[in-house]
Amino acid sequence: MKPFYQKIVLSLAFIFVFVLHASAWSWLNVQNPRTWDKWGQGTIEDALLTVQPKGIYMECELYLTFSGRDNNFLPSDTLEISYYFSLPSKSIVHDSWLWVGDSIVHARLIDRWSAWQIYESIVKRRRDPSVLYKQWGDYYSLQIYPMMGNEKRKAKITFLVPTSWTARSVSCPIPTDMLQASKIPLEKLRVLVKESPEFQNPSVPVIPEASFKRIQDPDLGPCLETFIPGNYIGFSQIYLSFSHFVTNGLYLSTLNNGAEGIYQMAILPSKFFQLDQPKKLLFLFDFEKKNEYQAGGNQVYAELKNLMANYLDENDYFNIIFSGPQPMMASNSWIKATPENMRQVFSMLGSTPVQNFSGLQELLTSGIKFIQKTGNKGSMVLLANTDHYATNDSANLLMDYLKTFEPHPVTHIIDFDNSYTWYYFGGKYFRGNEYFYTLLTRHTKGNYYQYNYWDNNIADMLTKVFEISGGKISSFDLHTSMKEGFCYGRFNIEDPGQAIYLDKPILQVGKYYGNLPFVAELAGIYNGQPLMVRKEIPASQIIPSDTLLAKMWAGNHIASLENTWNYDNEMISQIVESSLSNR
Template identity: 25%
Template sequence: MKKLSLVLLVVILILSSFEQASALKLTVSSPRTSFYRYPGTIEDIKMTLKPHGSFIEAGIFITFSPKGSIYSSEKDTLEAVMEFELDQRAFINGMWLFLNDSVYVKARLLDKWTAGYIYEGIVQRMADPSILFKRDQGQFTIKIFPLLGNSTRTVKINCFLPAKWTDTLVSTVLPINFVEASFKKPEILKIYAYPDSNFNSIGFLDNKKIKFDDVFNPRFGEAKLGIIGFTDSTKASNFYFKHPFQDGIFANTYFGLKENFYQVMLNPKKFFAPKNSQKVAILIDYDKNKSYRSKAEIVATIKKVMKSYLTPLDSFNLFVSNTEIYPLSDTWISASEKNIDFFIKDFVAEVIGDKSNLANLLYTAAEWVNRTSVEAKILLISNTDQHGKQDTANKIGERVNKILKNNIQISVCTYTEKNWVTNWIASVPYTGNDYLYAGLVYPRRGYIVKIYDVGNTVESMINSVFKSMIGGYENLTLTISFFRGFAFDKIAYTGSQKDLSPNEIFVEFGKFEGNSFDNIKLPLPMKIDLTGYYRGIPYNSTFYITEDKYANFYDNRSMWAGLWIRNMELLRTKTLLNLYDIINKSLEYEVLSTYTAFLATEDDEKDTLLQDKDIIPVELIYFEGLARNKAIDLFWATASEQNNKGFFIERRILGEQSDWSSIGFIKGYGNSSVLREYNFTDRDIISGKTYQYVLRQVDIDGTSNVGSQIVTIHYDNFLNMTLQDNYPNPFDKETKIKFSIPERCRVILDITDIMGNKVLELINHTVEADDYEVIWDGTDINGSKLPNGFYICRLIAGSHVKTIKMMIRR
């Protein structure tokens, strides 16, 4: 992994701070002759979709043209710039620039300063660059050069979109808003989907008419093809895979070369059944002049939230404002989904009046609840403001409190959005009916949420009050362990997941050690202990996943990294050490961050696109390489094999127009349904050369298939330069620093603080190739003890730099 020195961190931070979020747009310009930007066009867009559990992977192929601009000649060398948006939890982990219909360049991930410097330099040289960077959460920019005035350019952006889970479906909203930036919209969008044994049937939630057919495409392989358009009848965006989630658990493990990762999706309601019942009377008071929401919208939202929080053990009733007020039912209604659908229909919105009748609504509902219940909850949902004056509010509050028993709670959702009044009472300003609501809610230990105070949507506001009134999942803790191992570095899907609403899914990613037996890595068993509170009652559940029900390969590694980077980027205060970690994690896992950028140039590795998915018959999990002293090691693994005789390892030297040649053969396992790992060492190498490797898999009958994954390794003796973590760390009196130098050169070993200021130089002279150990006592150049905190040890050998973090704690 390429480490970033602290010297660049301040520059990158400054550059990032100047980037401003902007609207979705696509423009073209001639960067060397004019600053004016013209509209551009998306000529074609295709999308591949693959399930990965809590995310859906999308490969987006976009073809740009200068239509809409003044340019039309092949002499016009233009730059296309598209600013686009994805879901804020989405992440990008790859970009490809096509040089023609089949030859492409895979982008490198660099720190943003370096990538921008190279890109701008190439634009001046009229070469072929493309750069993609992240402006903010969910906001991205891609630039391509050159786009000829009479031609098109195609890029592929690979991203992971967050998925929403229900009992039977896994869905995501596709980023089809790309086309809104186009001067002229493409007529259709082709979707190539790849269901698997876990996620099978596919479709669109918002357009059931769109069908998917089995196809074989030279680029995309065997897939399900669906075609959507951009008119009302053909438009769709809410895509789904079906998944049988009835048992409430989905678990998957990923074995990597250096690290192992897992993901777990868990539906708490499958394990925590409610033991107490609730009665809720819902009151709706409405004034058409006080809100932008229709009555139908309000009723639909209430219905949706009720389904999330209430169970058949609970019961409800409904009261709405009109000239005459009646309960929806003479008795409490069991809150099953069937009953909620049956009783709360479109007619409910139609009987709500256009003007407030709040006082009578409260009196009628209070009398009915008091007569039919010993204990219950009343929820008022209102946008009105005519009862906020002190005398009126006190009169209504006193009467309601006289009617109700002490153990009946009142809560309020208020969403007055326009034309509201302010009442000054005892020199305190109260908006609308807030003074009345305070008198109703606080004596009865209820809850009040105001849409104008916290910027809520109506749905989130009602959801918040239901969660407070009825209760959700609290202090949820998921403890995961593995055979001969343990889990660590856990990351929740949405930050802290200790408290969830009943309609939310617990999602966790993490790393793990263990699950190996006789050198065979086993995806399972996994032990899960779930503890927490539901509606204030403690629960615990322990279960084992002993069958590998979800054995397909899903990229848990990239998803873990995407969540880790996002969580770090969302820190309100970031130190330079935080930035250092974000950038280096981004580079290590090849996941875009706000401080890195994907850059593709004509000098990068080129290849011919065979298919978008791996064509090797065996299920290949990874194929990776690593340079070391006088050798390059190759590693790969399969999840399953069928009639696999083995693998030929083929190699070529990049830049020398050399053909692929076989350099070795590794025998396969024939038929296998467990993870199998392979390795091969290439010792016939020369320093300064860049080598490419590909696998040619051979069946028992002699049929061979060349894989599409290419490993590119630049061999340089200095790749074997190492700087080990110091020990001990943190330290008090002294610490040992060990490093290795592969050949004779000048070496600098120094210590800086986290601001990049040098405090001590330990070595600055020429050394021979060897292993070294230096002891540092935590003092500066004057021999004075340095204060507690973080410090950076930097090893410079020639043009190569490595760094480690150290901590003094006395």
């Protein structure tokens, strides 16, 4: 059908809505918007994701082709697509496109109320609109009209995703959870990436078969291509990782406009302060398939291997024990965490060393005895989904038994039990082994992380364990300036607060006025002693950025306005104007 009038509208303005509290949420519906006599779940026929590292963010372009297949629509039915989805935390959407016939039409960015009026008036007159709303936080909706009963419609959404940094790599989640809304599951997600001099060697660590090959794409040009198999789509967050070459603990990139400009900065405190505190981590696995849903034992092991390669270096040590009829230990002594040693150990253990077996008492006892035998230095990390000590009586008995092996090492626990079996005692509900794990982590001054499909994922919880294991600095302060000038309008992607972990990166975007060099000063208390480091970064060590840096700053500025909770028309107008002026 050749449309008489083509108009696409895009709105990124704020509105209050009720949404599911989920880290991954999507829903796709196709219906007749005028009579609602026909409706059904939509299908994503094809999906392509392009990714380009841009420093503390990666730019993602998601191409989606929709249909109403297998819903008994007639070819003459005129349908509307309604797609609701969430993006990775603190993402910034900055563009939208719609294909109309063989042409691609760029969205207009206008306020939500105008967008809604235009969209509704066009739908009533059966023309070609698309509207992308930011609902709240990381939740969005996309509506497209019309789609005939036997037709497909194609759209593109462009967004920036915050990165995670380690001393060796920079990564971001691939939002495969957006694609699980499809009625007919996708067979694969095609991924194209562009390297840069600073970010190279892309990989998808938890999917060994997702290797990259160099191709010449007609739109993206020279790039690398891989495919995410359909069985991984919506399974959990999958990370795309690049190697980087930051050696002094600080990455800095700027966009200049005379004496004014915008900067983005990533700081790795352990490298910046030159305080690499050696880690000794003993990982324990206790797994039963009956409690598996989204996270299987060997999938968790694959996530662990990836993060070990990124967070551990030659000064660190590790070991692994797996539950079994007899607990299986990777080594009788600590293993130095060199890349070669890790490759050898992972090769020896194979890809599926986690057994369908629970022996939690024997496993914890073996771990405690190993650390005592090797000098009482090191922490334990229990990764378990079992629930045999869920009652208060069984949990208290196990704690009493373990106390006979004092002193205990600091013990962190990642509980990925997905059975959702609840127990009530002491005036409170506990899920699975939650009560026992709470007792153990409090007793050993560790941390307890409980997996919930709607709120978190295994990689995030493991990352927290690695970050807190490297030591911390209290009374922390960070100040940026110019040697001749000043910085202002600073936004941290995640507020570091008064204490920072040495292995947790600090990501910041801000503005400056003045002349280089750029100055970064960090101060705090480490092991009871004051520390202060001041570094001047000359122009030769600063990486030029493109105009996307302005969108990064604007996205954080808008998010700060949204999070004030003190709304009036002036505040809403400021949000809308900031969105429009920083398209």
